[in-house]
Amino acid sequence: MANNMYAYKCTGCGELHHPKHYVCRKCGAREFEEILLEGEVTLVTYTKVYNLPEGYMKPYLAFGIVKFKNGLTVSGQIDAEVLSIGMKLIPTVGVIKEGIGKDYYGFIFKPLA
Numbered sequence: 001m002a003n004n005m006y007a008y009k010c011t012g013c014g015e016l017h018h019p020k021h022y023v024c025r026k027c028g029a030r031e032f033e034e035i036l037l038e039g040e041v042t043l044v045t046y047t048k049v050y051n052l053p054e055g056y057m058k059p060y061l062a063f064g065i066v067k068f069k070n071g072l073t074v075s076g077q078i079d080a081e082v083l084s085i086g087m088k089l090i091p092t093v094g095v096i097k098e099g100i101g102k103d104y105y106g107f108i109f110k111p112l113a
Ligand SMILES: [Zn+2]
Pocket: 010, 011, 012, 013, 014, 015, 024, 025, 026, 027, 028, 029
C-alpha cells in the first residue's frame, strides 16, 4: 500500500485523534505520536449518497463511520455490495471522490476477503 493512515496519539494523555489535530482536544497538549491505523474495523453507521456527478459507474457511493480496535472512530468511503451495521471491514487508502474537483486521499473500507 502506497499510503498509510495514522492516528495521532497525544503524548500527554493518550487520546487518539484522526485527522490530525494541533492541540489535544482532551488535555490541550501539542505533542503527538503517530500510530499506524490497520486491522479490522467495525461499521458503526453509514449513509448512501445518490445523484452522483457524471462519470460514476455506480448508482451511489456509501460513506460510513467505522471503529478501529483501538477505539478510534473515523469516517470514510465504504466499498461493499451489502452494508450492515456491525459488519467487519478492512481499511484501504485511495482517492475519495466527494464531488467535482474535490478528490483527496482517504479511507476506503472494504469487506473482508
Ligand atoms: Zn491529551
